Amino acid sequence: MYPQIILLNGTGSSGKTSIANTLIEQLPVQYLNFSIDSVLYALPPSDLEKMMEGKAITRQGYDYPTLVRGYHQAAKGLANAGCKLILDNAWIPDEEKRDMLEAFSEFDVCLVGVKCHLLVAMERERQRGDRAIGLAESEYNHVHTNMNYDFEVDTTTLSPQANTDKIMTFLKNKPVLSGASISKKELEQIA
Template identity: 60%
Template structure:
């Protein structure tokens, strides 16, 4: 049986969201793609625009750590309702990961590290136009230090479809009935 939660962790612009969307279509069971972006895109448009430019959000009460904590706290409720989840973020804080894994401890979780060469992540970041320039570079030395991975994927020179196929093959081998 497939895990209830598939975590994709990697730098911004490493391909996590593209892979998550393709995984949703290829897996036999239905999964919600519920990334940190699901919460961030709920911010007021002006605050989101500031964040995407790498500018500080000055509206009172904004606290990125609070948003991440709220995101993490949503997950058990969705799982308790019977939803399966693919979640993604660039987790760089071990305390956040400890909190996340504590909340997910009652569930079967698979953690996948999504690697990408820095130069390629930077190229994608520029092409996207919806991320603060420099985010991938900031996250790069930190992002893969906070999890022990069940599987790793390097998206530097393969398409999201190829990467997704590798994950689907690994899941089929690792989570046989």
């Protein structure tokens, strides 16, 4: 009844993780909340601190695109083992989006766009203190381009619970999910 993967895509500080944490408690079946942060928090603490401050990581071998591809492959491995997943990230470059869609093309996926007014996301980012200031703004005009969502929520004024309720209602209606059959044509549309 529920998809194997629920994917939340939106800018930093748009509320993806808050929705994921609320959603994981309400789903009647076991899901793992596997965010890109799960991978980033495995970085050396000094490098993670640099990232959160918006500074360059200069350690030899560091490559953000490789981390994202690794995240996709780790999630694919969990899904292949039979785990149900909630994934959240801000997929920005089309290359990352294409890699993500290819990695999960064999699974039943629900793609959820998490939208938020830029000024609200920027204020949340400032209040959090654990993200580089300017991240939400740098992602804002790119995160939702070339993405076809099954469902969208807006966290500008609605709480994580209210948005989770909307997602749960959507999932209970068992719609045909676009992510469930990602075609080569759709992948090719992401130039």
